[in-house]
Amino acid sequence: MTDYRSLLRELPAVDRLLKEPAVEETLERLPRRLILQAVQDTIASYRAMIIDNRAGPARLDEIDLSPGKIAEEAVALAIRKGRPGLKPLINATGVVIHTNLGRSLLAGSAVEALSAVAASYNNLEIFLESGRRGSRQEHLESLLCELSGAEAALVVNNNAAAVFLTLHTIASDWEVIVSRGQLVEIGGSFRIPEIMAASGAHLVEVGTTNKTYLRDYEAMVNENTAALLKVHTSNYHIIGFTATVSTEDLSRLAHRNNLPLIEDLGSGVLIDTCKYGLPAEPRVQDSLSAGADVVTFSGDKMLGGPQAGIILGRRDLVNHMRKNQLARIMRIDKLTIAALEATLRLYLDEEDAVGQIPVWRMITTAPETLRKRSEQIAGRLAEFFEPGKVAVVEGSSRVGGGALPDAELPAYPVAIDLQDGPLSAAELAARLRLGEPPVILRLQQDKLLIDLRTVNGEQEEELVLAVKKACSD
Numbered sequence: 001m002t003d004y005r006s007l008l009r010e011l012p013a014v015d016r017l018l019k020e021p022a023v024e025e026t027l028e029r030l031p032r033r034l035i036l037q038a039v040q041d042t043i044a045s046y047r048a049m050i051i052d053n054r055a056g057p058a059r060l061d062e063i064d065l066s067p068g069k070i071a072e073e074a075v076a077l078a079i080r081k082g083r084p085g086l087k088p089l090i091n092a093t094g095v096v097i098h099t100n101l102g103r104s105l106l107a108g109s110a111v112e113a114l115s116a117v118a119a120s121y122n123n124l125e126i127f128l129e130s131g132r133r134g135s136r137q138e139h140l141e142s143l144l145c146e147l148s149g150a151e152a153a154l155v156v157n158n159n160a161a162a163v164f165l166t167l168h169t170i171a172s173d174w175e176v177i178v179s180r181g182q183l184v185e186i187g188g189s190f191r192i193p194e195i196m197a198a199s200g201a202h203l204v205e206v207g208t209t210n211k212t213y214l215r216d217y218e219a220m221v222n223e224n225t226a227a228l229l230k231v232h233t234s235n236y237h238i239i240g241f242t243a244t245v246s247t248e249d250l251s252r253l254a255h256r257n258n259l260p261l262i263e264d265l266g267s268g269v270l271i272d273t274c275k276y277g278l279p280a281e282p283r284v285q286d287s288l289s290a291g292a293d294v295v296t297f298s299g300d301k302m303l304g305g306p307q308a309g310i311i312l313g314r315r316d317l318v319n320h321m322r323k324n325q326l327a328r329i330m331r332i333d334k335l336t337i338a339a340l341e342a343t344l345r346l347y348l349d350e351e352d353a354v355g356q357i358p359v360w361r362m363i364t365t366a367p368e369t370l371r372k373r374s375e376q377i378a379g380r381l382a383e384f385f386e387p388g389k390v391a392v393v394e395g396s397s398r399v400g401g402g403a404l405p406d407a408e409l410p411a412y413p414v415a416i417d418l419q420d421g422p423l424s425a426a427e428l429a430a431r432l433r434l435g436e437p438p439v440i441l442r443l444q445q446d447k448l449l450i451d452l453r454t455v456n457g458e459q460e461e462e463l464v465l466a467v468k469k470a471c472s473d
């Protein structure tokens with residue numbers, strides 16, 4: 001019978017393992033501290049395994065404590081830890097703007113602009129004509145005004161910051177009126193009542209969840225009111241017996257009372273979505289022309305740029321925000337400016353925007369194109385499974401990211417049926433997630449769905465290899 005104490009004594013020491021050939025070889029490729037940590041962690045996990053199994057001598061006998069075996073595990077761990085934490089992966093979910101998977105991808109020209117500026121000094125805050133100190137916002141402001149018709153623009157870190165800065169500047173210690181139907185929560189951490197409280201503005205709720213009328217707002221306007229706020233319900237729709245007030249009507253009411261109307265648009269669409277067979281999504285320029293005094297939206301949702309919060313509107317209000325110390329705290333960096341400027345330039349010609357910005361290219365991919373690509377991939381994947389288990393099926397992709405919540409984009413995913421197979425669907429999905437590169441896909445009961453809308457052509461080969469490897473492991 002094996003005594004666990006003697007096994008603990010048998011465990012090789014750190015120094016002994018560092019002399020193992022596999023470890024020595026790895027020391028030439030990876031930082032020493034990484035390997036040392038991996039060796040210590042591996043020994044600790046063996047120690048824990050022995051202690052956990054001390055009551056079961058049969059199991060203890062099976063533990064291989066040879067230095068070679070433990071060194072091999074330590075090396076594997078060091079290699080895993082030596083890989084980047086944040087890394088590219090294949091999104092086969094068909095959700096185009098997937099917040100957990102990095103939201104929107106940048107257009108090629110935006111990536112180029114970003115890397116050029118990252119590796120070189122640049123004119124971030126200098127006017128090249130005069131040699132005087134400039135503002136980093138200059139690079140974006142005229143483009144944003146040109147595209148939207150706004151008087152002024154200010155860009156901060158993200159839309160949550162944009163909403164916060166707007167409320168803090170315009171309404172701290174004052175009342176802001178919002179419909180009960182628009183007290184949204186986005187992605188768990190952005191909630192209108194909370195962000196408003198944090199900004200110092202007092203929330204005045206009007207109407208009901210499904211119906212709010214102009215007279216509801218009107219009744220609550222008083223000498224303490226600082227603004228009316230309209231929030232786009234980006235990630236849900238209230239259907240049935242509903243009533244909301246248009247931007248036009250709200251702005252008229254606001255202006256009659258000398259108040260600004262703030263509109264949080266969320267996704268920031270500059271293109272008419274109906275033209276591409278999608279449900280209507282309010283456009284930035286329409287809100288401004290309907291009378292909104294300030295609009296805010298994200299840079300990395302439907303706009304298809306980098307993470308940013310864009311504030312557009314009346315010059316006096318935007319100038320006030322610029323002077324707020326919080327604007328300095330939320331300021332965007334040069335990489336974001338470079339990528340956002342390049343993205344916005346594409347919008348000068350809608351065809352360029354739709355053709356080159358990945359979000360728009362993916363959203364507008366024809367179902368027939370997806371079907372053909374899926375058939376090809378299905379043909380290649382079929383050889384790794386039992387006959388009849390891989391098929392192209394009818395389904396739908398989503399825009400995601402709190403945009404167009406009820407849009408179903410017709411799609412033809414590849415379905416892999418794993419019922420009664422050697423691997424369960426959840427197991428194969430887990431293996432794919434842990435692969436290099438990781439593959440994320442949709443699981444539907446015993447089936448895995450691969451939606452190629454969000455997979456680019458160059459990734460198809462990697463995807464096939466990833467499935468092959470996951471099946472043979």
Ligand SMILES: *Cc1c(COP(=O)(O)O)cnc(C)c1O
Nearest residue numbers: 158159160186232234266298402
């Ligand atoms: C997404 C969203 C936000 C938050 O924007 P971030 O860029 O994620 O900070 C705020 N308001 C609305 C309506 C949104 O849809």
